[in-house]
Amino acid sequence: MPEPVPERASGRRPATTTVVGHQQGGDRADPGGWPLVAAAGLAVFMAMLDTYVVTVALPSIGGSFGVGPAGLQWVVLAYFLPMAALALPTGRWLDGAGHRAAFLLAVGGFAAASLACALTGSLGVLLIARAAQGVFAAMLTALTPVLVTVAVRPEVRGRAMSVVATLGPLGALSGPALGGWLTEAAGWRALFLINVPIGAVLAVLAVRALPAGARLRWPGRSWVAEAVLLGGAVLAVVGALTLTVQAGAGWLALTVIAVPLLGLWRRLPTSAALLAVARARPVRGGVLALALASTGTSAVVYLVPFFLTRQAGTSPGGIGLALAALPLAMVVLGPLGGLLADRVGAHRVALAGAVVVVAGLVLLLPLSTAWGAADLAWRLAVVGAGMAVFVGPNQTRIMSAAPPSSLATAGGASGLARSLGFGLGPALVTAAWAGAGYTPAGMRLAVVLTAAAALGAVVALALTGPRSSRRATAFPGRAKDAAS
CATH class of the missing domain: 1.20.5 (Single alpha-helices involved in coiled-coils or other helix-helix interfaces)
Structure with missing residues (x-):
């Protein structure tokens, strides 16, 4: 891992240095290109995967340490809470850091913390290591949109951003399934050990694809x-x-x-810098839309297993197959969303994707007791198709409209929006369902609320659309992505 240096010792940067949030020479891409996009996608997948990959392994972890459910919930929270809490502050810190140094610190720290998780002999050490993972995951979620923004030419940025913006939610949504398979095949420690070789691959890609750039400075x-x-x-x-x-x-x-x-x-x-980012209407609308769409999607993913278990008597395997329809649709159609964004404009495509998400959630509203796994699977696929078309173009729009000196802050805001959505969705479902006495009617009310959240994403995008073109022209080469 690169060693941060005090601010006074950092010295003057060479003229050719590329730093997070700024590029000498305008929109010129870093030499990393598509390999760097692949590295960024793998990094954000790893970070989001670790949010939920341990959930199905909690009984095994509890058996190893003799801990019950009340203590085990902190294995998830110790990671998730710092990742969400530090997303924005970390982005602010990284806005002046070199790409390579920042990425190597994030990847190296995440891999080291993962190794500590795998080797620990106590729950206390596991929780500390999970919290460290969360800190470095916050860095990764803030950095990866920045790397994609500067890695490729503006005319293909939508396609590149769709790779990363699809892999992030995919990591979160596929975590339980992959975690169950790995735990059964190799034990719960394998969930953390797998991050070590992935981190090594990412480090090699970073060294090959990124210039040395500026060194990290300690925060003031x-x-x-x-x-x-x-x-x-x-x-x-x-x-x-x-x-x-x-x-x-x-x-x-x-x-x-x-x-x-x-x-x-x-x-x-220092709050003025973050508020300046929020004043860009495409950033403000895109971040809000991301939070609301993530709320609706995570809520329905949380609710479906309960419905299939209680109303249809579906086996765990059948539930897993039904839930897999959503991330599978995202994987298949994610590249299409990026291609369309590059052809017709990020705003139009993101708005269309959000509308499809609403349509998929409305299709779930009847929640008939006669439905089985297949009936829910194709409806979840519609939701996944909408998310695939929404997330990449929406992220492209956010990053294209952000001030060049604050790209990591914009990336951190996006990471925070996802985290808030993934936290709010299950809470929303639980409150609605519990309030109706855990009845089928309560489940339907919960779906209504998830559809309303997704509809809010549509409204947020619609209200921050074409008028944002004047703001986007302040950043050369970005107007089409931000406002079209």
Whole structure:
């Protein structure tokens, strides 16, 4: 891993240095090209996969350490919470860092933390190592959209971004299935050991594809204050949503903590940079749409297993096959979304994808007790098709409209939006279903709410559409991606 150096020791950058969020010479691509896109896609898949890959292995982990369900939930939360809480502050820090140094630190740190998870002999050490994984995962989620933005020419950026934007949700949605297979075949420690060779491959690709660039600098006091306040606010919200699913709606009271923390953060001089990113309407609308679409998708993925178990008596294998329809549709159609974005404009394609997501969720609304796995599978495939067409073009639009000096901040905002969506979706379903006494009617109400969330994504995109073209022209070479 590269060693961060103090800010005063960093020295003057050479004129040819390429740094996160800025490129000398405008929109000229880094020499890494498509291999760098592949590395970024694999990195974000690994980071999102580790959010949920351990869920099916929790009983095995509990058996190894003699721990019950109450303690085991923290194996998931110890990773998820820092990844969400530090996404924005980490992006802010990395906006001035060299591509290679930042990526090697993130990948090397993630691999080292994964190795510590695999070798640990106690639950306490496992939780510390999982938290370290989450910190480096926050770096990866902020960095990968930046690497794609600078790796290829603007005219193929939609296709490149679709690779990464599809692999991120795919990693999260396929985590339980892959985790079950690996645990059964090689034991729960293999879930973490597999990250070590992947990290080595990513490091080699980074060294080959990226120029040396600037060295990392230690964050200053102002960044630490921002990270504590902003990260604490996000932690309160995401933690409340996650614990609501596990222990009831009373945990929603934790969200109140976020209000004074955000108020204090708003008073910091450094908050101006993040607010400047948010003032770009395509960024603001795209991030909100991503959070809402992720809410609807994660909610229905959480609900379907309960429906199939209780109403159709479907086996775990059948449930897995039904759920696989959604990520499979994303894999198949993701490249199409990128191609269309490059041909007709990212905004139009992202909006069309969000509409298809709404249509798929509306098709689920009847939730007939006569339905089986196949009836839900094709409807989930429609949702997956919509997400495939939405996520890549939407990310292209966000990154194209962000100020060049704040690309990592925009990438961190996208990572935070996904995390909030994945936390809010199950909480929304649980609240609606529990409020109706865990009845089929409660399940239908939950689906209505998921469709409403996805409809909100459509509205967010529609309201931040063509008018954003004037803002996008402030960043040469980006107007078509951001506003078309």
